[in-house]
Each structure stands twice: as C-alpha cells, then as structure tokens.
Amino acid sequence: MSKLKHTALGALLLLATLGANADEKLRIGLMLPYTGTYAALGTAITNGFKLHVEENGGKLGGRAVEFFTVDDESDPAKATENANKLIKRDRVDVLVGSVHSGVALAMAKVARETNTLMVVPNAGADELTGPLCAPNIFRTSFTNWQSAYAMGHEVAARKRRSVVTLTWKYTAGQQSIDGFKEAFEKDGGKVVKDLNLPFPNVEFQPFLTEIAALKPDAVFVFFSGAGAVKFVKDYAAAGLNKTIPLYATGFLTDGTLEAMGEAGQGLVTTLHYADGILNPKNQSFRLRYAKAFKSQPDVFAVQGYDAAQLIDAGLAAVAGDVSKRAELVKAMESARIESPRGPFVLSKAHNPIQDIYLRKAEGKENKLVSVSIKALADPARGCRM
Ligand code: BEZ
Numbered sequence: 001m002s003k004l005k006h007t008a009l010g011a012l013l014l015l016a017t018l019g020a021n022a023d024e025k026l027r028i029g030l031m032l033p034y035t036g037t038y039a040a041l042g043t044a045i046t047n048g049f050k051l052h053v054e055e056n057g058g059k060l061g062g063r064a065v066e067f068f069t070v071d072d073e074s075d076p077a078k079a080t081e082n083a084n085k086l087i088k089r090d091r092v093d094v095l096v097g098s099v100h101s102g103v104a105l106a107m108a109k110v111a112r113e114t115n116t117l118m119v120v121p122n123a124g125a126d127e128l129t130g131p132l133c134a135p136n137i138f139r140t141s142f143t144n145w146q147s148a149y150a151m152g153h154e155v156a157a158r159k160r161r162s163v164v165t166l167t168w169k170y171t172a173g174q175q176s177i178d179g180f181k182e183a184f185e186k187d188g189g190k191v192v193k194d195l196n197l198p199f200p201n202v203e204f205q206p207f208l209t210e211i212a213a214l215k216p217d218a219v220f221v222f223f224s225g226a227g228a229v230k231f232v233k234d235y236a237a238a239g240l241n242k243t244i245p246l247y248a249t250g251f252l253t254d255g256t257l258e259a260m261g262e263a264g265q266g267l268v269t270t271l272h273y274a275d276g277i278l279n280p281k282n283q284s285f286r287l288r289y290a291k292a293f294k295s296q297p298d299v300f301a302v303q304g305y306d307a308a309q310l311i312d313a314g315l316a317a318v319a320g321d322v323s324k325r326a327e328l329v330k331a332m333e334s335a336r337i338e339s340p341r342g343p344f345v346l347s348k349a350h351n352p353i354q355d356i357y358l359r360k361a362e363g364k365e366n367k368l369v370s371v372s373i374k375a376l377a378d379p380a381r382g383c384r385m
Pocket of ligand 1: 038099101122123125144251
C-alpha cells in the first residue's frame with residue numbers, strides 16, 4: 001500500500017472511531033438491591049440517579065445513557081459474580097452500587113482488579129475510602145463512622161451515661177457502633193453491652209428483654225429499611241420507648257416513618273440529610289422527585305442523584321470521553337456537588353466532607369433540628385492515595 005493510501009485509511013479509521021464514540025451510549029451499571037430488607041433503598045437511589053439524568057436531557061457528560069441493572073439482593077456471596085456480569089458481559093463504563101457494605105466491598109475488589117470506575121451511592125464501609133481507597137473508587141454517600149460519631153457526642157451531651165447498642169452483625173452495624181462509641185466514650189459515656197443479630201433477621205424479642213433487664217440510660221442502634229420498621233414497632237410494643245430513649249443514625253427513620261406510624265414519632269437521629277433543609281436545590285429536588293415518582297425523596301434518593309451529578313461533572317470535563325481517565329478522575333476529585341443536602345466536596349480519599357444534621361421525626365418527616373457537626377470529614381484511616 002502506498003504511503004498516501006495508508007495515511008488516508010488511518011484518518012478514516014480515526015474519524016470512524018471518534019464518530020462511534022460520540023454516538024455510543026454511556027453504559028451505566030446499577031448494582032443495587034431491589035428485593036429484601038433494603039429494596040426501598042435501592043429503588044430510591046435508582047430514582048434519584050435517573051432524575052438527574054432526566055434533568056440533563058437523558059445524558060451524562062453530553063452522552064446519552066443506557067442502564068444495565070442487577071438486583072444484588074444485599075447478598076455479598078453473589079456480589080463478585082454480579083459485578084463481573086456488569087463489567088465483562090455488559091461492558092459498563094461506570095459501576096454504581098451498592099447499598100449493603102458487604103456487597104460494596106466485594107464490588108470494589110472487582111472494580112480495582114478491572115480498573116473500572118465505581119461510584120458508591122450508599123454503602124458506608126469505612127474501608128472503601130480507607131485502606132481500600134483507589135483513584136477509580138468514589139462515594140457520594142458517607143462512611144459508617146460519620147453520622148454515628150456525631151450521635152455519640154449528641155447522646156453524651158444529653159447526660160446519658162450508660163448505653164446498650166444493638167445492630168445487625170455485619171460491616172455497617174459494627175462500624176456504626178465503633179463510630180458512636182469513639183465519640184460517646186471520649187465524652188465520658190460508657191457502652192455497657194453490645195448486642196447483635198445476623199443480617200437481616202428481625203427476631204428482636206430476646207434483645208428487648210435483655211435491654212429491659214439491663215436498664216441502660218439509652219439505647220443506640222443501627223438498622224435500616226424494612227428491618228428498621230419492625231425494630232421500632234417492636235421497641236414501642238415492648239413499652240421501652242416510655243422508659244429508655246432510643247437513638248440511632250438517620251438510616252433508621254429515612255424512608256420508613258410512614259410505615260412506623262406512631263412508634264416512629266419523636267425519634268432523634270443524626271444524618272447528612274434532613275427533610276426541611278432550606279436551600280433552593282433541595283426545594284426543587286423535592287418537588288421534582290415527588291412529581292416524577294409520586295413519593296417523597298429520602299437520603300437514599302439524594303445519594304443516587306448526587307452519584308449522577310458527580311459522574312456528570314467528571315464526564316463533562318472530558319467531553320464524554322471515558323478513555324481520558326486521568327482527566328476524568330481529576331475533575332471528579334475537584335467537583336463541588338450542589339447537593340440537596342447542601343454543597344459538598346470530596347476528601348482526598350473520595351468521600352463527602354459534609355454537615356451532619358440533628359433531626360427529629362415529626363409526622364412523615366425527619367425535621368431539621370440543628371447542625372450537629374459542620375463539614376465532618378471521615379478520618380480515612382489507612383488510605384494511601
Ligand atoms: C450499609 O450496609 O453500609 C448500609 C445499609 C443501609 C443503610 C446504611 C448503610
């Protein structure tokens with residue numbers, strides 16, 4: 001082949017590739033629970049993510065989006081296979097997930113091995129932005145430590161000296177208890193007993209009997225989703241809400257107050273979101289979400305919405321070209337996300353630095369009481385990046 005023909009062919013091939021990329025849809029893999037105790041959380045994250053894509057004319061970073069969805073059932077044993085399906089079979093450009101810390105830890109391992117860009121829209125496993133932090137792993141939610149740590153200070157400030165903790169025995173529960181204890185015991189409190197049961201069991205009766213016998217000043221728990229509803233109702237049915245105040249991170253009461261009914265009223269929690277945050281972004285987000293999905297948004301919807309915003313910010317900087325990974329990551333790292341929770345930036349470990357709010361359940365809302373800790377950054381212990 002002559003040199004001229006060779007060059008012309010090369011130019012044609014280049015144009016064809018560029019054209020194909022520009023037209024090709026951005027492949028987003030949503031690996032979330034759509035069944036089981038966390039089903040409502042997975043749905044809210046999906047809705048929030050899609051709401052932002054919709055607002056953007058169906059695009060992220062200028063590219064039309066195609067979704068690939070897997071129900072991960074909050075089952076860590078199935079997580080590696082599910083993540084591989086999305087990455088190898090569906091060839092997703094970005095892996096988004098999940099809710100359950102154990103599932104997300106397995107996903108992150110696959111994402112690291114395959115160098116897939118991953119955005120965590122809920123799971124709080126401290127390791128994801130701690131010892132397992134990586135340039136390709138981002139989170140738009142929280143660490144398990146963050147809001148539990150704030151609640152440790154709040155309970156101590158209320159002069160509760162002895163606390164019994166109760167949770168599901170898995171990463172999120174254990175790390176929430178650790179975060180709570182760190183602040184509570186620093187302020188002079190004492191955790192007198194840690195109780196737990198396997199995820200996602202809801203046979204709470206023996207634990208309620210034990211709590212009644214121990215008579216602590218307060219109880220701190222981590223539960224979420226359908227299991228949280230059952231726990232709060234059982235706590236009230238046992239009459240414990242009259243004698244021993246119950247405290248928790250806001251995962252207990254977000255998206256669950258309607259189902260809890262009377263039993264949920266007055267519960268005080270800490271979280272990086274509250275229903276009545278008065279910023280224009282939150283107000284318009286809540287209106288648009290309610291219109292689109294005929295339900296009220298919660299923290300999970302916010303985290304999904306912000307995952308889409310973060311990906312959009314990264315992709316916009318490279319005109320949708322995911323092959324420009326270094327530039328894309330840099331843009332995500334320096335993004336300021338205008339979240340309904342209030343604006344936030346990411347820490348060096350890729351976790352939101354955010355205000356933690358004190359909230360009180362009233363009617364169907366987790367009403368904002370005050371800012372418990374301003375701009376709280378996770379300590380990111382063990383992250384070398
Ligand atoms: C978690 O497993 O990390 C988690 C699940 C539900 C709510 C909050 C955290």
